[in-house]
Every structure is written in C-alpha cells, then in structure tokens.
Amino acid sequence: xxxxxxxxxxxKSIKLASIVGAVAMLGAGAAAxxxxxxxxxxxxxxxxxxxxxxxxxxVIANFEKAYPNIKITVPPSYGSGxxxxxxxxxxxxxGSAPCVTQVEFDHLPQFLAQHDLLPITxxxxxxxxxxxxxxxxxxSQNGQVYAMPEDIxxxxxxxxxxxxxxxxxxxxxxxxQFASDAVALHRADPSQYLTYxxxxxxxxxxxxxxxxxxxxxxxxxxxxxxxxxxxPLEQKVMQYWGNLVTQGAVKVDQDFQADWTHHVAQxxxxxxxGAGWSPTYMVDAYxxxxxxxxxxxxxxxxxxxxxxxxxxWGGSTNAVTKDCPSNLVKDAATFASxxxxxxxxxxVDEKPATPTxxxxxxxxxxxxxxxxxxxxxxxxxxxxxxxxxxSQYAANVPVKFQWSPWDTELxxxxxxxxxxxxxxxxxxxxxxxxxxxxLVAYAKSAGYTISQ
Amino acid sequence: MRTSxxxxxxxxxxxxxxxxxxxxxxxRRKSEPGGxxxxxxxxxxxxxxxxxxxMTLPFMILYALFFLAPxxxxxxxxxxxxxxxxxxxxxxxxxxxxxxxxxxxxxRMAYFGAIQVTVMIVLAVVLALFLDSPYCLRRxxxxxxxxxxxxxxxxxxxxxxxxxxxxxxDNALKVPHLLGLASGPLNPLSYxxxxxxxxxxxxxEWTGYNMTILLTSLTSVPREVLESGKIDGxxxxxxxWRIKLPMIRRTIAFITIISIIGTLQLFNEPVVLNDIxxxxxxxxxxxxxxxxxxxxxxxxxxxxxxxxxxxxTVVATAVFYRIVRQRFGLAGxxxxxxx
Numbered sequence: 001x002x003x004x005x006x007x008x009x010x011x012k013s014i015k016l017a018s019i020v021g022a023v024a025m026l027g028a029g030a031a032a033x034x035x036x037x038x039x040x041x042x043x044x045x046x047x048x049x050x051x052x053x054x055x056x057x058x059v060i061a062n063f064e065k066a067y068p069n070i071k072i073t074v075p076p077s078y079g080s081g082x083x084x085x086x087x088x089x090x091x092x093x094x095g096s097a098p099c100v101t102q103v104e105f106d107h108l109p110q111f112l113a114q115h116d117l118l119p120i121t122x123x124x125x126x127x128x129x130x131x132x133x134x135x136x137x138x139x140s141q142n143g144q145v146y147a148m149p150e151d152i153x154x155x156x157x158x159x160x161x162x163x164x165x166x167x168x169x170x171x172x173x174x175x176x177q178f179a180s181d182a183v184a185l186h187r188a189d190p191s192q193y194l195t196y197x198x199x200x201x202x203x204x205x206x207x208x209x210x211x212x213x214x215x216x217x218x219x220x221x222x223x224x225x226x227x228x229x230x231x232p233l234e235q236k237v238m239q240y241w242g243n244l245v246t247q248g249a250v251k252v253d254q255d256f257q258a259d260w261t262h263h264v265a266q267x268x269x270x271x272x273x274g275a276g277w278s279p280t281y282m283v284d285a286y287x288x289x290x291x292x293x294x295x296x297x298x299x300x301x302x303x304x305x306x307x308x309x310x311x312x313w314g315g316s317t318n319a320v321t322k323d324c325p326s327n328l329v330k331d332a333a334t335f336a337s338x339x340x341x342x343x344x345x346x347x348v349d350e351k352p353a354t355p356t357x358x359x360x361x362x363x364x365x366x367x368x369x370x371x372x373x374x375x376x377x378x379x380x381x382x383x384x385x386x387x388x389x390x391s392q393y394a395a396n397v398p399v400k401f402q403w404s405p406w407d408t409e410l411x412x413x414x415x416x417x418x419x420x421x422x423x424x425x426x427x428x429x430x431x432x433x434x435x436x437x438x439l440v441a442y443a444k445s446a447g448y449t450i451s452q
Numbered sequence: 453m454r455t456s457x458x459x460x461x462x463x464x465x466x467x468x469x470x471x472x473x474x475x476x477x478x479x480r481r482k483s484e485p486g487g488x489x490x491x492x493x494x495x496x497x498x499x500x501x502x503x504x505x506x507m508t509l510p511f512m513i514l515y516a517l518f519f520l521a522p523x524x525x526x527x528x529x530x531x532x533x534x535x536x537x538x539x540x541x542x543x544x545x546x547x548x549x550x551x552x553x554x555x556x557x558x559x560r561m562a563y564f565g566a567i568q569v570t571v572m573i574v575l576a577v578v579l580a581l582f583l584d585s586p587y588c589l590r591r592x593x594x595x596x597x598x599x600x601x602x603x604x605x606x607x608x609x610x611x612x613x614x615x616x617x618x619x620x621x622d623n624a625l626k627v628p629h630l631l632g633l634a635s636g637p638l639n640p641l642s643y644x645x646x647x648x649x650x651x652x653x654x655x656x657e658w659t660g661y662n663m664t665i666l667l668t669s670l671t672s673v674p675r676e677v678l679e680s681g682k683i684d685g686x687x688x689x690x691x692x693w694r695i696k697l698p699m700i701r702r703t704i705a706f707i708t709i710i711s712i713i714g715t716l717q718l719f720n721e722p723v724v725l726n727d728i729x730x731x732x733x734x735x736x737x738x739x740x741x742x743x744x745x746x747x748x749x750x751x752x753x754x755x756x757x758x759x760x761x762x763x764x765t766v767v768a769t770a771v772f773y774r775i776v777r778q779r780f781g782l783a784g785x786x787x788x789x790x791x
Binding site (some may be wrong): 420444 | 533534535536544547550551552553615618619620621642643644727728730731732733734743746747748749750751753
C-alpha cells in the first residue's frame, strides 16, 4: 500500500520513529490538527493537511502565494503507508481527522466504504480532462468525485544495460525471456541476481496482477463484492515468481528494509521492477556517492510477445474528509486541486525530493506534467528522458481495474503467506488459496456481503 | 520448621488483570515479597474498616476510570456490528473464534511461553541463589548489571536486538561462516528462527527483573534456619537447593504466573521485528488485536478478540496455579497471607 510519492523515503528513520510513535500513540490522545471553524477577523481560513510527501512546505508556500487568504497547516510526521493509515483511521473514528489528507488509490475504497470522504464534484469536475481516464475512474464513485489525483506510478523495468551486455543477455521483452535471463545471469555471476522477490510487498504483487489483466475485486450493483485473488491470472503470476524463487534465480529480499538497501548499494541487482517514483526512491536513494551504476528504463516484460500491457504501482490522491467543517470544504477542494493541477505546483512536484531540490520527486498524475521544465531534467544514474518513457507507459494502463475496501487486510494476509512460501513452509499454489479464504472471512466479519 | 516464618509474599490483589486493552506487557506491577507478618495474622490485618477504605479510595477511583470503565466499554463494543454499530450479539465472537490465524497465534505463544518462561525462571533462580551465596563478589554491582536490561524500554530493546541480529549489520553473525562451520552468515531473523530470536530478546529483558524479585525474597529467609543448616554440616549448594529454594517457592510461582500472562500479551517484539523479519502482523494474539483495531479499523472485532484473549489468560493462570498449588503446597501464593 505504498504511494508513488516518498513512500519509504524518508524510509528507515521515520519508519522507526513512527513505530515508536505509534506505540506511544496508544496512550496519548489524538493530536488533532483541527481547522478553525470560522474565518478570523482578517478573513483568513486555516485548512489542515496530512501527507507524507517530502518538502510539504514548498507546496504550501507555492499555494499560499496564489491564495493568500487560505493558510495550510504543515502536515505532521505520521509515517507513511500502514502507519499513516492507522493514524488516519483512528482520527476519523474520533472525529479529529484533517480537512485534506493524502490517500493512495488503493485505499480510497476503504475510506469511501466507511463514508469518511466528502464529495467534491462541484468544485473539481472541470479538471476531469487533466487526467488519464483510469485515474479519474478511481477517484469517482457513483458519479461523484471524492479525491483529486496527485501522482501515479506507471510501471517499467529498470536495468543496467552494461551488465546485460557484458553477459550477452538480451533486454527482456517478455516474462519468459526475463526468467531465462535471471537463470543465466546468476549462473554467470553468483554474486549478482537479475532482481529480487519481495515477500513483504503486497502492493507490488497486486500491480503485477493488474499488468496480467486480472480484476480480482469487482463491486456489484447491489453493493456486494465479488472477490477472487486466487483466479487463474493471479495464480499465473504467483507461480512464475515462485518458480524463480525455487530455482534460486532471484533473491528473496524484504524490499525497503535495511538488508535490501545494502544489496542495492552493493550492486547485487541488475534490474528492478519499478514505477515512476522508483529511479529516485529505489535506486538513487541508496547508491553511495561514488557509485558507477548506470541504469535505463524499458517497458515492462509482457506475457504475450508484442503486447504493451502496462500497470500502475502506487500513486496517491488528496481527499477531503468528513471532519472538515462545511464552510471550509470549498477551500479544501481548491487546495487539493491547485497543488495537483497548477503549473507552478507541478513544477514543485517534479523537483527532486531533497532538501536542496525543494520538491516532492513525484510523477504527477496530471497530463500537463510534461509542460514544465523539470520534466526533462536528467535523473542521476539514469540515461535518457525517463519521465517521457513513463508517460508513454502510463497511457497503456488498463482502465477498469478496481481496488477493494480491504487493501490493508489483503496486504497483511498476502505478505504473511508469501513469507511462508518463500521460507519453504508451504507451496506457492497454496499462497493465494489461503489468502483468498482469509480475505473473504475477514470481509464478512467486517460486515460486507461477498458474492463469489 | 514453623510455617509462620515463611516469607509472606504480599502480592497485589489477584494476578495482573489480563489484556482487555491492547499492548500492556510492560505493565507488570512489582510485587512486595518478604516482610515478616504477625504470626497468624494477614498482611493487611487490623487495618480494615474506614481507614482502609479511605486509603484505597484514590486507587479505586483510578482503577474504575482507567480499567473497569474501558473494560466494560470493550464488552459493549464487542457486541456491536462493525458496519452499523447496532447490537448483533455474538457475531464478533463467532468471527473471532473462527479465525484460524488467531488460534495459530495463541498456540505459537503457548509454545513460546513453555520454552522461554522455563528458561528464564530457571536462569533467574540460579542467578538469585548465586548472588545470595557467600561465593559472590561485588553482589550489589552484579545485581544492578543484571537488572539493567529491564531499564531499557521494551521497544528500544527490541529495535537494538533487531539490528544486532541482522547478518548484514552484525559481523559477529559471520564468524561461524568464516570459521568454516556454516555455509553462510547466521540469520536469526529468518522465518524459522525468528521465534527463538524473540525468546532470546524477552529472556534478556526480563531475567534481571525476576532475579531481583527473587533476591528480595531471599533476604527474608530467616538467618537462624541457614545457620542451623550450616551447623548441621550442609554445604552451600545443599543450603541453596534444600533450604532457600523451598522457602522462596511462592515467589517463584508468582513470577511464573506473571510471566505466563506477559507471554500471552507479547506485543513489542513481534511488532518491531516484523519490519525486519517480515513474519507478518498476525504473529502474536495482541498484535492481531492491535492490527484489527487500528489498521483494519474494526474495533468491534478487536474488542471481541481481546475478551477472548483475557479469558484464555485467566484460564491458563488458573490451571497453572491449581497444578502447582497442590504439587508444591503453595496455598496462599496469590492471596499473600501467611499460613
């Protein structure tokens, strides 16, 4: 459940701090950043905002220049991903959630099902053509829009061309070729792997299902859900990776954990499945200053030769929560739209997510992303205009994919099962069957109707 | 020997109330062992009536506010529907009981406790007896050193150990490989071993604490008895094994019960290690409850799971107490009265 935005950067330090904070939070009350309910004498309003993107102050400064009467509070550090959502869920239950919050695409259905988000259709419908249709689909439900898309993560394969050339291996265009490359590479150089398999990354696995054309979750017209994560396409993907793991052709590695960051820095991986945010957050974040690694981007390997199936991994939106006072909803929606559609905002988004860069290092969802100079800026250790390539792949993402309201739960169950299989404790074909059973049992215990 | 000279273990009333709320493993009350009582009297004897009530009133108020009230709220919450909040009877309990992951976690904790509690109590007893013997030099310094791990906050300790046990970050794990004894660096945090790594961490954290309680209990062993043993020609080992150990058996039983309760509530270590060892967030029952309440947002189901865990803890404690009471003559361990 990671966003394209700095989901794991600031990775370790904030993650650890947020664990400690999360445990301490149990005793502490919710520290609400509540908005003032009425404008002060000078006519200013204050909107609270929660986000885990980097350099939020640049974003706020840029917005407040355009809208001097709207002040935005600086987002507190509540960690990212699961830790952030725990805090948000608890705040929503206590009625102290912020006006605007970052929510990843895959978590929107969860908050929509709990009626936690306010419709903002009347304020943002004019921006529909700014975004790819699959993006607008995912922020809408029953004709109403509930969030403004922020960034997306179109997937691609990142690889080191020099290493593949060194071992005379073709750049893989199909998954079959990818598998044979993996076997050959590891045999030629046992200290390197073509890539890794992350049993702790449920999001990446769901993205791979998306690329394979699977639709595991479908809401029915009567509000019930059809869910099948153990369908033939999902099993195909899982078996494929299970085989690679069993053969020892890919390394089992917990992505974004300390060991994995070491392996990236040590050049153990020649290629990585990535998304629009990956060059910054999966490669550059961990390479030492004197690293000579040179990377390039190409299209994701395909299941059928000649196809161009794409997928999206991560990506967030900004939504207005039910705890926003009704007189502030318009301004909140204005903020959510401005920071994701205005040219100056896109500039900030695309600047590097470093203290000196002052930006957020995002791949914006907006189609106008190419209209700012930062789009073509070179990325360290990467050749070519990678943003243009990601834009190209983003156009091929299947439109109809839906997320379920239980993405957190799916992540919990799926990663536990994948971990067991990777440790040899169960067969790979059993992983999805177990996950499916646990997911359906959970969904029913949470009061959803499942029609299978 | 006259039983009225037994060290009376005045414990807080009852065992620690087991986990109706999430994550309270650190909340172990220190017992107050030792202390002579008037022959035939109770530890609180003679102070009943109004004075007693007034003195316990502040505690009672806080107890009602911060334990009883949330506990009752949990029960009410557990009877409600996660989606609508309406009263649904045992819906959540049926789901909690039918959840295979929950029972796997409970069994895992039972296995964990069986090994870890045994090892830790044995170690604590041995250390306490050793520190209490004349063979020990610098007793106070060592007592403090062994106690220090308890002073490290649980989450910090788990994090420190998580770093120490990672092959890429800790060169000591590479030593067997360098010596040719293993095919690669040791990985205590791999899926099959992480439970034992947690046993190690928990034992490191709590042995000193339990040892300190036992040491205090040992100071109340009457010196006359030890002297008479020495006069009779008993060796130090004999004295420790046959005189001191039986006299502190109530304390041992008490700390074992506390440890069992703590084991069932294990939370810090699985949560912190999950980020690194990735064994999932359904590893311990308390972790499941926390996850269900705060990640999944399903407080009603979590409340039901908490109540079930509390019942399991009560049953486990009662069973253990029953067994040892009859076997070792430990009447009065929990109530603390001299017999």
